[in-house]
Amino acid sequence: MTVLVTGGAGYIGSHAVLALIEAGRQVVVLDDLSTGSRDLVPRGATLVEGDVGDEALVGKLIREQGIDAILHFAGSIVVPDSVADPLFYYLNNTVKSRSLIAAAVAGGVKHFIFSSTAAVYGEPEASPVDETTRPGPISPYGSSKLMTEMMLSDTAFAHDFRFVALRYFNVAGADPLGRTGQTSPRATHLIKVALQAVRGERTHLEIYGTDYPTPDGTCLRDYIHVSDLADAHVLALAHLERGGESQVLNCGYGQGYSVLDVVAAVKRVAGVDFRVDHAPRRAGDPANLITRSEKIRAVLGWEPRHADLDVIVGHALAWEDSFNAREKTRAVG
Numbered sequence: 001m002t003v004l005v006t007g008g009a010g011y012i013g014s015h016a017v018l019a020l021i022e023a024g025r026q027v028v029v030l031d032d033l034s035t036g037s038r039d040l041v042p043r044g045a046t047l048v049e050g051d052v053g054d055e056a057l058v059g060k061l062i063r064e065q066g067i068d069a070i071l072h073f074a075g076s077i078v079v080p081d082s083v084a085d086p087l088f089y090y091l092n093n094t095v096k097s098r099s100l101i102a103a104a105v106a107g108g109v110k111h112f113i114f115s116s117t118a119a120v121y122g123e124p125e126a127s128p129v130d131e132t133t134r135p136g137p138i139s140p141y142g143s144s145k146l147m148t149e150m151m152l153s154d155t156a157f158a159h160d161f162r163f164v165a166l167r168y169f170n171v172a173g174a175d176p177l178g179r180t181g182q183t184s185p186r187a188t189h190l191i192k193v194a195l196q197a198v199r200g201e202r203t204h205l206e207i208y209g210t211d212y213p214t215p216d217g218t219c220l221r222d223y224i225h226v227s228d229l230a231d232a233h234v235l236a237l238a239h240l241e242r243g244g245e246s247q248v249l250n251c252g253y254g255q256g257y258s259v260l261d262v263v264a265a266v267k268r269v270a271g272v273d274f275r276v277d278h279a280p281r282r283a284g285d286p287a288n289l290i291t292r293s294e295k296i297r298a299v300l301g302w303e304p305r306h307a308d309l310d311v312i313v314g315h316a317l318a319w320e321d322s323f324n325a326r327e328k329t330r331a332v333g
C-alpha cells in the first residue's frame, strides 16, 4: 500500500507521515517546499519536489509508484494573507486541489483524505458546532477549503471515489519523540507566539480582545495535539479501505480553552513569566469555536492520546528548544 502525501514536508503533514510509516505504509511525499522543509520529511518516506497542481507529474507518480490513496495537506494557511491575496489562495488551495482530484480520478485512485478547517464555520451562531452546523466562511482561506470539500463531494457522487474531509480545529503541539514540529518563522498561532515570548524572541504577547462574551472575556478555542490529528488520518484511511462512506469530520476534543488559559499553561509548563498586554480584537476572530467530537470518535473509533493542554504545550516547547539548538549548531557549523 503506497500513499501519496501532499504537503508532507510541512507541520501537520510530516506528523501524518510518521504515523503512516508506523502503521506500515509506504509513503511518497509531494511538496514544493514553499513553506515546508526537506528536513521535516521523516526517514523512510520518499520526497518528490513538485507542485500538486502539476497533473502530469501526479499522474506519473500514481502510475510509477503504485499510489492507492492520497492524503492532501498541501496548501496555503495564513488567513490574513488570504484576505490580502484571495486569488492566490483560490489558486493554491482550490484550483490546484481540482487538478489533484482530477489526476486521482484519471489514475484510478479511489481514496482521498483532505485537510479542511474549522474556518469553514466562520463565526458560528452557536458553539459547540458539529458537522450539521451550516458552514459560513468569512475569509477566502475558509472559502477555498469549503470549495474543495464541495468538489470532493461531487466527485464522489460521479465516480468510484470516496473521501474523508477532516476539519481541523486549533492544531498545536509536536511529536512527543521530538522528530518533527512547527518551524514557520512567520507563525501567528497563539501557542507558538507565547513560546517565542518564553524564549525572549519577542518582548511580549498581545491578547487580542478581552471583552468577548466568554467567562474570562477572551476567545475560546478547541486545541488538538498534532499527533492525535495524525492518528485520525491513519484511521480515516482504514475507514475508506474497509468500504466506509465518504465523510466530513470535525477534529477537536470538544474542550475549550481561553487565551488566558493558554497563556497560563505556557507560563506554568515553561516556568517562565513574560509580559502580556491587552490589545484590541483581531478582525474575524469568533468568540467561541469548539466542536463536538462524537462523530469522529464514532465513525473512526478515534481515541485521542494527548488531550491535555499542558502536554500539548510541553511537546511544543520541547520541539522549539531542540529546533533552535539545531539551527544554532547549523549557523555555527
Ligand SMILES: NC(=O)c1ccc[n+]([C@@H]2O[C@H](COP(=O)([O-])OP(=O)(O)OC[C@H]3O[C@@H](n4cnc5c(N)ncnc54)[C@H](O)[C@@H]3O)[C@@H](O)[C@H]2O)c1
Pocket: 006, 007, 008, 009, 010, 011, 012, 013, 030, 031, 032, 033, 034, 035, 036, 037, 050, 051, 052, 053, 072, 073, 074, 075, 076, 077, 092, 096, 115, 116, 117, 118, 168, 169, 170, 171
Ligand atoms: N495549522 C493549522 O492550525 C491548520 C488548521 C486547519 C487546517 N490546516 C490545513 O492543514 C494543512 C497543512 O497545514 P500546516 O499547518 O502543516 O501548514 P504548512 O505550511 O506547514 O504545510 C503545508 C505544506 O504544503 C506545501 N505546499 C504548499 N503549496 C504547495 C503546492 N502547490 N504544491 C506542493 N506543495 C505545496 C508546503 O511547502 C508545506 O510543506 C493545510 O492544508 C492547512 O490548510 C491547518
Ligand SMILES: O=c1ccn([C@@H]2O[C@H](COP(=O)(O)OP(=O)(O)O[C@H]3O[C@H](CO)[C@@H](O)[C@H](O)[C@H]3O)[C@@H](O)[C@H]2O)c(=O)[nH]1
Pocket: 077, 079, 117, 118, 119, 168, 169, 170, 171, 188, 189, 190, 191, 193, 205, 206, 207, 208, 209, 219, 220, 221, 259, 282, 285, 289
Ligand atoms: O498573539 C496572539 C495570537 C492569537 N491570539 C488569540 O488566540 C486565539 C487563537 O488564535 P490562533 O492561534 O491564531 O488560531 P485561530 O485564529 O483560532 O486559527 C487557527 O485555527 C483555525 C481553526 O480553528 C484554523 O482554521 C486556522 O488556520 C488556524 O490559524 C484567537 O482568539 C486569537 O485572537 C492572541 O490573543 N494573541
